[in-house]
Amino acid sequence: MDQSAMLWGLVIASILATYLWRFLGTLFARRIDPDGAVFQWVTCVSYCMLAGLISRMVLVPVGNLVEVPLWIRLAGVLVGLAVFFAAGRIMLVSVASGLAVFVGLAAALNV
Amino acid sequence: MIDRPGPAYRRAVRDALGFPSIMLCASMMAFGSLAQQSGFSLGMSLSLTAGIWGLPGQVAMVEFHAAGATALFAILASSLANARFMPMAVSFLPLIRDGIRHHGWMFVLVQMLSLNSWAAGQRAFPEIAASVRAHYYVVFGILCMLAGLVGTAVGYFGVGNIGRPAALGLLFLNPLFFAVMIAGTRVRPAMIAIILGVPLGPVFHFVSADWGLLAAGVTGGTLAFWMHRKSGENA
Numbered sequence: 001m002d003q004s005a006m007l008w009g010l011v012i013a014s015i016l017a018t019y020l021w022r023f024l025g026t027l028f029a030r031r032i033d034p035d036g037a038v039f040q041w042v043t044c045v046s047y048c049m050l051a052g053l054i055s056r057m058v059l060v061p062v063g064n065l066v067e068v069p070l071w072i073r074l075a076g077v078l079v080g081l082a083v084f085f086a087a088g089r090i091m092l093v094s095v096a097s098g099l100a101v102f103v104g105l106a107a108a109l110n111v
Numbered sequence: 112m113i114d115r116p117g118p119a120y121r122r123a124v125r126d127a128l129g130f131p132s133i134m135l136c137a138s139m140m141a142f143g144s145l146a147q148q149s150g151f152s153l154g155m156s157l158s159l160t161a162g163i164w165g166l167p168g169q170v171a172m173v174e175f176h177a178a179g180a181t182a183l184f185a186i187l188a189s190s191l192a193n194a195r196f197m198p199m200a201v202s203f204l205p206l207i208r209d210g211i212r213h214h215g216w217m218f219v220l221v222q223m224l225s226l227n228s229w230a231a232g233q234r235a236f237p238e239i240a241a242s243v244r245a246h247y248y249v250v251f252g253i254l255c256m257l258a259g260l261v262g263t264a265v266g267y268f269g270v271g272n273i274g275r276p277a278a279l280g281l282l283f284l285n286p287l288f289f290a291v292m293i294a295g296t297r298v299r300p301a302m303i304a305i306i307l308g309v310p311l312g313p314v315f316h317f318v319s320a321d322w323g324l325l326a327a328g329v330t331g332g333t334l335a336f337w338m339h340r341k342s343g344e345n346a
Contacts (some may be wrong), residue, residue, distance in 0.1 A: 014172045015162030017190035023222040025200025034205040043202040045332030047304040048193045052312020052327040057286035059313045104281040
């Protein structure tokens with residue numbers, strides 16, 4: 001088998017292996033009452049996973065973000081959150097402030 | 112309250128064309144460039160973006176392959192990195208199903224589910240009637256996927272050279288935006304789950320990079336659910 005056919009096989013297999021989770025979720029979702037306890041529990045699990053994923057992206061990032069010191073990543077997120085709660089929960093302003101702090105510090109320190 | 116398809120579509124366009132499409136374009140640019148360096152063709156890279164549609168799994172696939180891992184291991188790692196799609200689908204699809212005539216469509220629509228569409232739905236659905244939530248979700252999902260595909264292609268050809276601080280900033284936009292977005296959650300059990308997830312995510316990651324996130328979600332989510340129930344009994 002040539003290299004390209006083998007890679008395509010890998011690509012398709014990984015797509016199917018990921019779709020399996022979506023498929024199972026769709027199967028289970030059919031029987032679930034959005035006002036019931038099971039739905040509330042799975043929503044809690046989802047929120048916890050997302051919070052865990054986001055905190056992992058900041059604290060233990062993959063890719064180029066690793067090269068930016070932890071304190072700069074933390075400063076960006078904390079400033080974003082502080083502005084969000086202090087200035088009337090406006091997404092655009094909060095994200096822009098956090099981003100400005102992050103990019104500013106990264107540029108100033110020549111990261 | 113939005114209760115007609117037209118306004119639901121417009122709200123979806125407005126929500127998608129802000130941060131979500133910018134972030135997706137940026138993070139998929141990083142993925143496109145990684146895939147190109149790892150020996151994948153453009154067609155394969157675009158297929159991985161649209162087919163897996165979850166950055167952690169896409170990156171795992173490409174990185175494990177580039178590191179010379181066996182095929183089975185690369186596929187398993189990539190799939191596990193996106194295991195969150197199962198609880199996400201269970202906690203999302205029941206919210207949109209009123210607007211869908213045939214349940215079979217769910218198996219197609221679930222492909223567009225991502226961190227972005229899930230979070231956007233949680234945020235927007237209280238203001239959208241159940242009958243037109245599917246309309247919102249489809250338009251939002253298609254726009255996000257287009258942005259992701261454009262980003263993948265741009266990254267693949269390496270034309271996204273915008274200077275280092277700006278490029279890092281675009282990558283950082285991802286966790287920053289979601290951190291602010293879920294900080295705005297006002298539903299009590301979800302708030303408890305988020306507070307528990309922040310330490311549990313990284314801690315469980317060090318126990319197992321493959322199963323960590325799933326285990327953290329089930330542990331913290333169950334605890335949050337139980338704490339909420341318990342306090343409800345006493346109230």
